Amino acid sequence: MKRTIPTVIAMAVGLVVLLDLFVDNPLLDAIGRTFADWAVILAAVALILGLINMMGVHIKRIRGRANGWPYSIVLILALWVVAVPGLLDTAGPRNPAVAWIFDNVQYPLQAAIFALLAFFLFSAAYRAFRVRRWESAFFVVAGVLVLLGATPLGSAIWPGFADIRAWIVAAPAMAGARGIILGVALATVVTGLRLLLGIDRPYAE
Amino acid sequence: MQVIDSLLTNASADLTRTLMGALLLLLIPTLFFFIARARSAQRAGKTLPLRSIPALDTLPEALGRAAESDRPVHISLGTGAVGDVSTVESLAGLLLLDRLAQKAATYDAHPIVTTADAALMLAAQDRLRGAYARQGVPAGYDSSRVRLVAPDRGAYAAGVTDILNHEPLSGNVMLGAFGDEYLLMGEASVRNGLPLVAGAADPNVLSLVYSTTKEPLLGEEIFAAAAYVGRLPAHVGSLLAQDWMRILLVLVIIAGVVVSSVS
Numbered sequence: 001m002k003r004t005i006p007t008v009i010a011m012a013v014g015l016v017v018l019l020d021l022f023v024d025n026p027l028l029d030a031i032g033r034t035f036a037d038w039a040v041i042l043a044a045v046a047l048i049l050g051l052i053n054m055m056g057v058h059i060k061r062i063r064g065r066a067n068g069w070p071y072s073i074v075l076i077l078a079l080w081v082v083a084v085p086g087l088l089d090t091a092g093p094r095n096p097a098v099a100w101i102f103d104n105v106q107y108p109l110q111a112a113i114f115a116l117l118a119f120f121l122f123s124a125a126y127r128a129f130r131v132r133r134w135e136s137a138f139f140v141v142a143g144v145l146v147l148l149g150a151t152p153l154g155s156a157i158w159p160g161f162a163d164i165r166a167w168i169v170a171a172p173a174m175a176g177a178r179g180i181i182l183g184v185a186l187a188t189v190v191t192g193l194r195l196l197l198g199i200d201r202p203y204a205e
Numbered sequence: 206m207q208v209i210d211s212l213l214t215n216a217s218a219d220l221t222r223t224l225m226g227a228l229l230l231l232l233i234p235t236l237f238f239f240i241a242r243a244r245s246a247q248r249a250g251k252t253l254p255l256r257s258i259p260a261l262d263t264l265p266e267a268l269g270r271a272a273e274s275d276r277p278v279h280i281s282l283g284t285g286a287v288g289d290v291s292t293v294e295s296l297a298g299l300l301l302l303d304r305l306a307q308k309a310a311t312y313d314a315h316p317i318v319t320t321a322d323a324a325l326m327l328a329a330q331d332r333l334r335g336a337y338a339r340q341g342v343p344a345g346y347d348s349s350r351v352r353l354v355a356p357d358r359g360a361y362a363a364g365v366t367d368i369l370n371h372e373p374l375s376g377n378v379m380l381g382a383f384g385d386e387y388l389l390m391g392e393a394s395v396r397n398g399l400p401l402v403a404g405a406a407d408p409n410v411l412s413l414v415y416s417t418t419k420e421p422l423l424g425e426e427i428f429a430a431a432a433y434v435g436r437l438p439a440h441v442g443s444l445l446a447q448d449w450m451r452i453l454l455v456l457v458i459i460a461g462v463v464v465s466s467v468s
Contacts, residue, residue, distance in 0.1 A: 022222055039288050043324055050323025050353035057349050067371050113359040117385055120392045124416035127395070177408040183425035183451060184406045188293045189228065190447045191428055193236060195296065199439045202299050202328055 240442030260420035267376035271314035283381020286322035291382030298381035304435035306336035321361040362386035379403040391417030
């Protein structure tokens with residue numbers, strides 16, 4: 001019973017939403033929209049439980065004096081400093097204090113983290129371009145040709161590099177990417193079907 | 206094709222939806238056929254052969270290492286969420302977690318699981334709890350081993366990088382939806398010498414995965430992971446159905462190319 005009820009609910013909801021995709025019916029549209037609204041509410045409830053989990057993990061780190069525990073104090077303080085003004089104000093995330101924190105702390109930090117990617121890309125490219133197997137040789141040749149075709153230096157050496165780059169991107173790279181996308185699409189449909197038909201039940205233990 | 210399209214338009218049906226419906230109608234019996242085949246093979250004590258995916262052969266090895274060294278394996282379910290476009294990729298990670306958690310409970314090698322979505326975290330906790338209960342060691346389950354790191358992609362990557370840099374780990378498994386932030390975590394794995402099993406469905410991220418692991422899981426292989434680790438008839442059967450459907454699609458594409466070239 002503990003497994004059957006969630007499975008029946010999940011299958012029924014999934015089938016109704018799927019049917020809504022194929023059939024133009026005002027009633028099904030309304031039901032589908034309602035289910036989508038419920039999903040938003042459930043996600044919000046899940047977020048509260050997620051915050052409790054986060055607090056629990058970091059309080060445990062502080063109590064156990066785990067490696068880097070002072071950072072856990074900073075995390076918990078930062079969490080409440082952002083959450084409290086937003087919770088006390090009906091404007092929520094549009095509260096001036098919360099907006100200031102997002103504009104001056106959150107976004108610059110995000111930009112800084114992603115700026116690091118440029119440096120990591122160098123070491124990743126170095127490893128990828130090391131000839132480990134015969135496929136790596138193709139990788140290196142294609143990479144060098146695309147690089148020459150995309151930079152002014154390459155065009156200055158020989159204008160034909162730009163055409164080679166355009167061909168590599170439009171033909172072999174696109175064909176490979178489409179093959180991967182096709183496989184992923186099929187796997188996505190099959191995984192979705194397994195969930196919809198109750199063969200896989202990640203929601204019911 | 207234009208004639209069919211106009212006919213369908215007149216019948217107030219959309220070609221894309223009709224083709225999608227046709228694909229589903231074809232897939233459902235194929236799926237049931239191969240699942241039934243996998244079940245009867247299992248009853249006869251046989252296993253249906255699956256194509257080789259070297260990256261997945263290293264997973265039991267990683268858990269064995271974790272048990273021997275008493276250091277956990279980190280499992281990342283990606284920066285995707287349940288309820289958005291990355292749902293199925295996230296669920297692929299969740300299904301693999303289910304199978305790995307069962308083995309981890311047997312080996313007494315408790316994993317650390319991280320997510321960027323609260324709903325996925327709850328589902329992961331449920332799978333982990335269930336796996337320990339199935340193995341008869343419910344006391345081994347610790348809810349704090351499944352962590353919501355941060356809902357933001359950059360913050361999640363920073364949090365996971367910290368775990369990879371500072372917690373004693375024996376391996377890193379990254380399976381789910383990832384963007385460019387994958388590289389921050391993949392590089393941390395490489396720098397710390399952690400054996401890495403990783404895959405992505407997004408072709409743009411695959412080049413980053415390729416640069417951090419010798420045997421990456423390419424595209425749809427991430428959906429095959431649970432079938433390889435658990436060998437459940439439902440998963441094995443669906444993998445075979447998927448392979449046969451792909452062959453059929455390739456043949457249809459080739460036939461389309463030939464027909465359009467000739468005409």
